[in-house]
Amino acid sequence: MTAGQTDTARPAVAxxxxxxxxxxxxxxxxxxxxxxxxxxxxxxxxxxxSSLNLSLRxxxxxxxxxxxxxxxxxxxxxxxxxxxxALRVTVIFAVISVPLRLGLALMIASYLVRETLPSRLLRxxxxxxxxxxxxxxxxxxxWVFATDGGLMNAALTSLGGPKVPWMQDPMxxxxxxxxxxxxxxxxYDVIIYIAGLQAVPPxxxxxxxxxxxxxxxxxxxxxxxxxxPTTYFLLVIAVIEAFQVFTIVDVxxxxxxxxxxxxxxxMLYRVGFTLFDIGQGSALAVLLFLLLIGLALVKxxxxxxxxxYEA
Amino acid sequence: MASMGRNLLSASAIALxxxxxxxxxxxxxFWHSFGGGGGKALDTIxxxxxxxxxxxxxxxxxxxxxxxxxxxxxxxxxxNRAPDAVILEVTRYGLFADSGVLLDLTxxxxxxxxxxxxxxxxxxxxxxxxxxxxxxxxxxxxxMYYNREIMERAGFAEEPAPKTYDDLLAVSKTVxxxxxxxxxYGIAAPGQFARWGLIMSNDSDLIDSVSGEILIDAPNTIDAxxxxxxxxxxxxxxxxxxxxxxxxxKDAFTAGKVAINLGSTGSxxxxxxxxxxxxxxxxxxxxxxxxxxxxGAGIGILASAEKEVQExxxxxxxxxxxxxxxxxxxxxxxxxxxxxxxxxxPVAAEALATQPGIRVAIDQLPVAKxxxxxxxxxxxxxxxxxxWQAMALGxxxxxxxxxxxxxxxxxxxxxxx
Numbered sequence: 001m002t003a004g005q006t007d008t009a010r011p012a013v014a015x016x017x018x019x020x021x022x023x024x025x026x027x028x029x030x031x032x033x034x035x036x037x038x039x040x041x042x043x044x045x046x047x048x049x050s051s052l053n054l055s056l057r058x059x060x061x062x063x064x065x066x067x068x069x070x071x072x073x074x075x076x077x078x079x080x081x082x083x084x085x086a087l088r089v090t091v092i093f094a095v096i097s098v099p100l101r102l103g104l105a106l107m108i109a110s111y112l113v114r115e116t117l118p119s120r121l122l123r124x125x126x127x128x129x130x131x132x133x134x135x136x137x138x139x140x141x142x143w144v145f146a147t148d149g150g151l152m153n154a155a156l157t158s159l160g161g162p163k164v165p166w167m168q169d170p171m172x173x174x175x176x177x178x179x180x181x182x183x184x185x186x187x188y189d190v191i192i193y194i195a196g197l198q199a200v201p202p203x204x205x206x207x208x209x210x211x212x213x214x215x216x217x218x219x220x221x222x223x224x225x226x227x228x229p230t231t232y233f234l235l236v237i238a239v240i241e242a243f244q245v246f247t248i249v250d251v252x253x254x255x256x257x258x259x260x261x262x263x264x265x266x267m268l269y270r271v272g273f274t275l276f277d278i279g280q281g282s283a284l285a286v287l288l289f290l291l292l293i294g295l296a297l298v299k300x301x302x303x304x305x306x307x308x309y310e311a
Numbered sequence: 312m313a314s315m316g317r318n319l320l321s322a323s324a325i326a327l328x329x330x331x332x333x334x335x336x337x338x339x340x341f342w343h344s345f346g347g348g349g350g351k352a353l354d355t356i357x358x359x360x361x362x363x364x365x366x367x368x369x370x371x372x373x374x375x376x377x378x379x380x381x382x383x384x385x386x387x388x389x390x391n392r393a394p395d396a397v398i399l400e401v402t403r404y405g406l407f408a409d410s411g412v413l414l415d416l417t418x419x420x421x422x423x424x425x426x427x428x429x430x431x432x433x434x435x436x437x438x439x440x441x442x443x444x445x446x447x448x449x450x451x452x453x454x455m456y457y458n459r460e461i462m463e464r465a466g467f468a469e470e471p472a473p474k475t476y477d478d479l480l481a482v483s484k485t486v487x488x489x490x491x492x493x494x495x496y497g498i499a500a501p502g503q504f505a506r507w508g509l510i511m512s513n514d515s516d517l518i519d520s521v522s523g524e525i526l527i528d529a530p531n532t533i534d535a536x537x538x539x540x541x542x543x544x545x546x547x548x549x550x551x552x553x554x555x556x557x558x559x560x561k562d563a564f565t566a567g568k569v570a571i572n573l574g575s576t577g578s579x580x581x582x583x584x585x586x587x588x589x590x591x592x593x594x595x596x597x598x599x600x601x602x603x604x605x606x607g608a609g610i611g612i613l614a615s616a617e618k619e620v621q622e623x624x625x626x627x628x629x630x631x632x633x634x635x636x637x638x639x640x641x642x643x644x645x646x647x648x649x650x651x652x653x654x655x656x657p658v659a660a661e662a663l664a665t666q667p668g669i670r671v672a673i674d675q676l677p678v679a680k681x682x683x684x685x686x687x688x689x690x691x692x693x694x695x696x697x698x699w700q701a702m703a704l705g706x707x708x709x710x711x712x713x714x715x716x717x718x719x720x721x722x723x724x725x726x727x728x
Binding site for chain 2: 060061062063142146147148149165167168170253254255256257258259270273274275276
């Protein structure tokens with residue numbers, strides 16, 4: 001090999017790794033994100049696309065073919081009173097349970113924000129239902145609220161009160177579900193609110209105290225606006241959870257009595273996996289998806305402006 | 312030399328693998344719905360079968376109740392994860408037969424001496440559109456269970472023998488009036504199977520099993536539902552808990568909080584265990600006629616299974632319906648004998664001699680009637696819970712509810728055709 005040959009070969013050899021490294025550098029973030037993107041694609045985007053496709057077809061798991069029926073499944077669903085009933089019940093559930101959850105959580109968090117031993121113990125106790133199996137909770141509360149032999153009615157009758165048909169009265173059954181769901185989710189909301197409250201600069205409270213602000217006014221004028229980002233985050237989560245509530249309802253009431261607690265997701269499950277109408281089940285899933293997207297947009301329009309991330 | 316030894320060793324290993332593969336057992340994956348005493352009895356039958364058929368392994372999976380099986384089977388089929396054999400409830404296998412999922416067992420059963428041994432009712436429950444799709448395994452009729460101790464405490468010096476709706480209501484009222492203060496009810500709100508029995512005893516049906524005519528809004532069906540609903544919301548002799556959750560009605564009976572419970576004869580084993588000598592079993596009431604529905608399930612074989620597995624599965628199905636196996640099953644659970652020779656088996660003879668309650672369902676056989684099994688039945692039974700709750704809890708008038716339900720069932724029947 002001559003020196004000249006070596007000279008001419010050198011730049012070529014040097015360029016190749018340079019170009020490769022540049023490409024690699026550009027691709028590195030994407031490569032890191034790739035496993036997660038693949039995971040999301042396989043378990044989220046492909047199922048969404050698949051649901052959309054199935055919602056336009058007639059299929060019951062057993063048929064080898066899936067004929068295209070256009071918007072027929074949507075038309076059939078929207079003409080069924082059960083769907084409107086499920087939507088009404090879900091909206092009532094959300095409208096009552098979301099403010100209840102957030103209001104209670106903020107009040108409790110305001111008291112538990114102090115770093116004392118009882119406060120820490122109470123935080124742990126409140127968080128426990130959040131990490132307890134929903135099915136176990138639902139089974140236990142089914143017994144608590146049983147009309148005959150239930151703990152709640154045993155307590156009421158021992159005090160001379162009447163037996164209350166908790167799970168048979170349409171309104172009471174819904175109230176019981178809201179109460180159980182609130183009890184289960186409260187701990188999570190409280191912990192998030194405590195984190196939000198701890199980020200509020202203490203000088204603001206000192207200034208309010210110097211100005212002679214009463215406790216309620218300080219809470220309303222200082223605490224509430226400054227934890228708005230937390231409230232907004234919890235609101236988004238709570239609304240989605242309220243519209244997707246399933247396990248508690250399925251175990252405790254199965255949508256009963258007579259459809260009084262039938263939520264959209266319970267209906268979706270029933271249509272898809274009890275009545276085996278996958279087309280209509282998928283159409284209902286798409287409608288629920290659109291409803292949640294719509295609600296998220298409305299929330300961001302209305303509340304987004306009131307959320308300030310700087311104190 | 313060493314290399315030759317290695318080659319020999321490899322060849323021997325390959326030969327051994329091939330030989331063991333050739334002699335490998337045929338595995339039959341079997342989904343069923345039996346836990347507790349029923350599950351143990353089934354395990355015994357399977358152990359007997361495997362001992363008699365060394366080349367076949369039955370791999371069982373307790374999938375849940377009948378509804379769970381229907382749901383999971385539907386989901387498993389497109390995922391190619393369906394079992395080879397499955398327990399299917401007698402009114403809900405038509406859906407799978409219609410779709411070609413189940414193997415037509417007619418040629419198997421025609422060539423099997425078992426066919427001649429099966430009772431007529433047992434042969435009939437497996438036939439859909441002229442072909443045999445399931446072989447009966449656990450068949451039942453509803454019966455009337457009552458707690459003797461509660462009856463005595465309520466002042467019945469002699470055994471009450473309620474034959475009609477009025478008789479049953481009168482007994483239930485007496486018990487509730489006398490013992491209601493202790494939280495004891497006269498009767499459990501009838502479950503879906505018992506409701507069907509009470510409708511039949513009022514000389515009606517939900518769907519005619521021969522013509523397929525929908526009879527949900529027939530006058531006698533409406534009257535039957537009016538009476539059943541009145542037990543809960545009008546006369547308050549049945550706890551509303553059993554309306555929103557049928558299992559709570561059974562639980563209250565086994566806990567000694569209910570005097571009368573109308574339910575499947577398949578619950579007999581469990582009730583004996585819970586109530587012992589206090590348990591009495593009597594035939595279902597005959598309000599206008601004496602007639603009871605046949606319930607329970609049979610075993611179907613999946614068309615998707617390999618031929619060799621299908622044949623092994625049929626051997627098991629036939630074995631499970633044999634007199635020997637059926638006698639063990641009958642004695643352990645209380646489900647009806649399906650084989651004419653079952654009663655001759657010592658274990659069945661002993662059960663009949665020592666457990667008088669177990670005979671009631673057999674005595675009802677002359678008035679037992681098969682039920683329809685087209686795909687719409689699955690829809691009707693799933694949707695029927697809401698209708699029953701609305702009527703029994705007094706939230707909607709019976710006639711209006713059933714007229715509406717009948718119209719929707721007719722629409723669904725047309726749609727599913």
